[in-house]
Amino acid sequence: MKAKQIFRIILFTGTAVSMFYIPWILVWAWILPVPNTVQEQLDEGISHGFDGLIVYVDQAGKAPASYAAGWHDRKNKIPADPKALFKLASIGKLYIAVSIAKLANDKRISLDNTLADYFPQLIGKIDNAEKITLKTMVEHRSGIPNYINHPTYWENPPYSNERLLELASDMPASFEPGEDYEYSNTNYLLLSKIIDKVVGYSHDQYIKEEILIPLGLKNTFGSLSQVNIDDVMSGYYVGIEDDLKTQEMGMMATAEDVGIFLRALNDGSVFKEGEQEIYSSIYVYKHTGLIPGYQSIAEYHKDIDAVVILFVNTTNFDGYNWNTMEIVYNRIVKIVERQ
DSSP, X not given: OOOOOEEEEEEEETTEEEEEEEEXXXXXXXXXXXXXXXXXXXXXXXXXXXXXXXXXXXXXXXXOEEEEEEEEETXXXXXXXXXXXXXOGGGHHHXXXXXXXXXXXXXXXXXXXXXXXXXXXXXXXXXXXXXXXXXXXXXXXXXXXXXXXXTTXXXXXXXXXXXXXXXXXXXXXXXXXXXXXXXXXXXXXXXXXXXXXXXXXXXXXXXXXXXXXXXXXXXXXSSXXXXXXXGBOOOEETTOOSOGGGSOOSOEEOHHHHHHHHHHHHHSTTOOTTHHHHXXXXXXXXXXXXXXXXXXXXXXXXXXXXXXXXXXXXXXXXXXXXXXXXXXXXXXXXXXXXX
């Protein structure tokens, strides 16, 4: 059960006094001494209310290392497995953005083409479809509303792309294309469909051919239909007993596969000539992920030349759960830095 208590922290800066009300669980996670090892930090993380955690660390000059704590499957008492498949959620956007950069470099698409150029049937359904470019979609500057912001989305979240697009088209544009920024899952749903249309087959297959196979990644998949469900780490929402791993929610991979991809993204080895320049102009080099039951952080730390991936299979969307994960992640990075 989530702690409801709060306490007051008074910080003095010169003559100014600021008061912050912070949940005990966050303060406790923050003030504890940083352990000596990553494994100790993961074991401590379980005490913060997480069911299971997985970490992958790839630091230059050292052998990559994987760690796990807690449960892979809580009901059946199966321990967390560092080689388990995990639902990537928005980390998958990195693979889509790389694909767009590759297709643009091959002149198979133009970043200046509009949404209406590919799907004229969306004119009148998605505001500004004839003005929204692929570039603004990749950058989350299209103004296309995020389907999860539809007032009915959380009543019974739909999982079909068609229904998700219906929710997005039922809302007005957030702003004129290119005039602001708003993170929107709808952008990447549409970009995936554009890749499907341009290459003539699924974007998952394109990602496999152009990214996964060249990097030797054999444990990254586009859907549950491609894997043994027992290999997928269970996902839990606080207060609900159901295991959420059977819900189809896009890409899955091991932490190691994500780490290898992220290293290749940041050192440029995932790209062919000309592709990285395009990518750098449109998207970021790190990402987080959050869907019911699964939250994650994937980041390269240049100062210590290390990729650190964290998977957590417990969510509750109250903010504290996510913030606690960030605290655990930052402490892991400190441990890696001083080792």
